[in-house]
Amino acid sequence: MDYADIHNHLVPGVDDGSRNEEMSVRLLHQAAAEGITLMIATPHNYPGHSEKKIPLVKEQFARLQELAETEAPQIRLYLGNEVFYRDRIADDLEEGLALPLAGSRYVLTEFHPAESRENVFKGLRRLTEAGWRPVIAHVERIEVFFGDVAALQNLRDMGALLQVNSHTMTGGFFDRRSKFWRTMAAQGLISFLGSDAHHPERRPVTMKEAIAKLSKSMTADQLPRLAWENAYDLVAGKRIQ
16 A cells, blocks of 8 residues: 655755755665655644745755656655644635645644634634635644544534554553544544654654554545545645545
8 A cells, every 4th residue: 555645844045854864865765664745744834934035945845846757756746834733824825925725725724732622713714715725733622622522523524534653553451642643543533644754763654554554443445535535635736525
C-alpha cells in the first residue's frame, strides 16, 4: 500500500522545519522508507510576516522538487501552507498571500490548541462561505474536541475535513488519546494523516507504525481511503466526502 503525507515541513529554510537542503534530503529518505509516494509540503503561514515569504517558499519548494527527483523519485511533491487561522484568511488565499493545498480549494487550517469551539466553527463558516474547503491541521491538538464525537461530526457536517498527525495514532492500549483518535478514524471522521515532520531526529517522517495500528480497527476499504486515496483525490481536484 502506498501512503500520502499532506502535512510536513520539508521545504528548507522557510519556517521552523527543515533548516537546509541536507536536512530536507534526510527527511525525503525517511519518507521513501516509510512508503510515502505523495507529499504536500506545508510551511507555516502566520499573519503579519509569512505573506512576504511566499516567493521564497515557492523558490525553495522548486529546489526541494529537484532534490526529490534524484533522492526520492517515487515521491510526488506538491506545495501548500499550514495556514494559521485569522479573520482575513479567505482574502489572503485569494490574494496569494497564503497557499491552499496543491493549488486546490482545500486549505490546511491551523487553530490555536486553546481555541474555543465557537470560534473554530465561526472561522470554518467564513472559509466555507468563501468557497474554500478547510482541512483542520492536527485536530487532536484542539483541546475542546478531544472526546467530543458529536462536535467532530458537526465539523464534518459543515464541510470541514480532519487531519491527525501519524504519531498520534501510535500509542499503546492505555493511551486514551491515541485510542480515541484511532476510533474516530474507524468511524470515518478522519480524512487525512500527516507526519508533521520538522526534523529527522526530533520530529521525523513516520507513517508505517500508524498504519499498522489503524489496520487493527479499520476495514480493508476504509484504510486505503485514509492512507492515500483522499490525498490523491485532493490533488486531482475531486470532492472528498
